[in-house]
Amino acid sequence: xxxxxxxxxxxxxxxxxxxxxxxxxxxxxxxxxxxxxxxxxxxxxxxxxxxxxxxxxxxxxxxxxxxxxxxxxxxxxxxxxxxxxxxxxxxxxxxxxxxxxxxxxxxxxxxxxxxxxxxxxxxxxxxxxxxxxxx
Numbered sequence: 001x002x003x004x005x006x007x008x009x010x011x012x013x014x015x016x017x018x019x020x021x022x023x024x025x026x027x028x029x030x031x032x033x034x035x036x037x038x039x040x041x042x043x044x045x046x047x048x049x050x051x052x053x054x055x056x057x058x059x060x061x062x063x064x065x066x067x068x069x070x071x072x073x074x075x076x077x078x079x080x081x082x083x084x085x086x087x088x089x090x091x092x093x094x095x096x097x098x099x100x101x102x103x104x105x106x107x108x109x110x111x112x113x114x115x116x117x118x119x120x121x122x123x124x125x126x127x128x129x130x131x132x133x134x135x
Contacts, residue, residue: 003093003107004086007116014117016041019049019074023061026073030054037104039117040077048114050077051104078103086115093118 014037015029026038038057040049052073060076061068082102084093086109097105105118 001090002087003084003090003118004115006090007086007107007118012116013037013119014039017073018043019072019077021073022069023057023071023073023076024068026052026057027061027068030057037117037119038073039104039106040073048081048083048106049074050079051081052077053103080104081106083108083114084118085110 013033013035015033016039017025017029019040019042021040029036029038034054038052040051041047042049056076056078064071080102081104082096082100083106084096086107088096093105106114107116107118109115
């Protein structure tokens, strides 16, 4: 089974924002979708800059709440991300994820175009279903 077959477009749990998005805008995003990841896309460079989860947002907000209206997402984004071809098999993808240990897993097609995001819940479901075996 490939990643493409495993990931449902309906289950995509992310929101895409610009690196210049103010942190207070994330409060609205996470209020509506606390389980979503926020993917930071730099359209000028045509690439993803990183990822933010609710936990990271709350950690930075709690440490410096007065700057929530001043600071941009770019300052707090986690850049430990990887992009995997969604035509890889699940074992191939899991081996790469285990090796690189990214905070976010983006998916691309054979033309290297963004096609989705592999959420933590999907990763955990895979690990629970078959132990994340690489067979």
